[in-house]
Amino acid sequence: MSNLTQDSRLWSLLFAAWLVALTATLGALFIGEVMGQAPCNLCWFQRVFMFPLAVILGIALIRNDGSVWAYALPLAGIGSAVALFHSLLFLKVIPEGITPCGQGPSCASADMSFAGLPLPILSLITFLAIAALLLAVRRKVTS
Template structure:
């Protein structure tokens, strides 16, 4: 498999993960009517644009997207990790949430005792970052 084909698959995979994550976020807020906390909003700020820029990169087969999308995934993942720590680590001081009335340590969902919305976002950001980490720019 050529570098270009491998890059295209990795970028398309990252795009698919971003689409699923964004769709899940919109489902929880617009269908289930769960109000996002402040950290959820910050995670959305980093996830939603990834759908657009990874989609464009997939369409054009542009491996240079790694320069822009990887930092976004890493910062979004860091916010998700902080959010998950606030939810699951007893005694972890919650972030002062001034933008929304919802505290950031609330768990709307808790599948299997550990899968919260913050955890799902962390997994999505991690998958996107891993895929983009292995994208290599082609040398002329």
């Protein structure tokens, strides 16, 4: 396979990861700033890991830097863990010993979903998609 083809595939994977992170970041900002919905504590923690991904992956995309997986994958992994915990609370798999939605609207309300998916589950899917794309970047770079 030529270097040009490898570079375009790497760029495509980086672009997809950045697009997912950027969309999630803009969506969270829209919900908070435009709709005026204050995020719950667990949503804040997820934002802490998502917002930097949009910036880091954007820079890696411009630089066509496949080594980004080494420092972006931990952010996606920790964000996935928080989102999984939040989703399990939402689905009532874990008893609600803490109140994840103590301020603002409940993540369980109907207006806190997109395309029929509640925000905690959508966040989990988003983090997992970014992680999968970063693992694909890792395979391209190390192969």
